[in-house]
Amino acid sequence: MEENEALVTALLASNPNWKRGIWQYGNLGNVKKVTDAKECENLCQEHNEECTHWNYYVRKKECALRANTWQNPGYHEDVNWSVTGLGPASGERSDQDLAHHTRTGDERRRLKREGSKREL
Numbered sequence: 001m002e003e004n005e006a007l008v009t010a011l012l013a014s015n016p017n018w019k020r021g022i023w024q025y026g027n028l029g030n031v032k033k034v035t036d037a038k039e040c041e042n043l044c045q046e047h048n049e050e051c052t053h054w055n056y057y058v059r060k061k062e063c064a065l066r067a068n069t070w071q072n073p074g075y076h077e078d079v080n081w082s083v084t085g086l087g088p089a090s091g092e093r094s095d096q097d098l099a100h101h102t103r104t105g106d107e108r109r110r111l112k113r114e115g116s117k118r119e120l
Contacts, residue, residue: 007058011037011083018085023053025074028065037083039063044087049105051087058082067102 012018018037028050034040037056040063044054053066058081067089068074075084 005080008080008083011056011058015085018083019077020080020082021075021077021084022055022064022079022082023066023068023075023084026052026066026068028067030065031063032060034061034063036061037085041085041087044085047105048088049108050089050102052089053087054085056083069097 008020012020015037028047031040031043034043034056040054040056043063044051044065047065047067050067051065052068053075055064055066056062057064065087066074
C-alpha cells in the first residue's frame with residue numbers, strides 16, 4: 001500500500017491539474033493496461049463529446065473513463081490508490097444532453113474508422 005501511495009503522490013506532483021480520488025458514476029468504459037495517467041487522460045480526450053473525467057488506478061494500471069452529469073456527480077476524494085482528472089466534456093449538462101453527445105461521438109468515431117479503412 002505504501003508503494004501505491006508513493007506512486008499517487010509522485011503522479012500528483014507531476015501535474016497540478018490532477019487530484020487524488022475517483023469519479024464513481026457515469027461509466028463510459030474501462031481500458032486495461034495503460035502505461036500511465038497521461039495515457040488515461042489522452043483516452044478521455046478522444047471521447048471529447050462524452051468524457052468529463054478519467055480515473056487512473058495505480059495498482060491495476062487501469063483507466064476508467066467517466067461521463068458525469070449534474071444529476072450523477074459522484075466524486076470520492078478519500079480513495080488513495082487512484083488519480084483523477086478532468087476531461088473535455090462539461091459535467092454541467094443533463095442526462096438527456098449526455099445521451100445526445102454520446103450518439104454524436106459514436107457517429108464521429110464510426111465515420112473516422114470507416115475513413116481509415118478506405119485509405120488502406
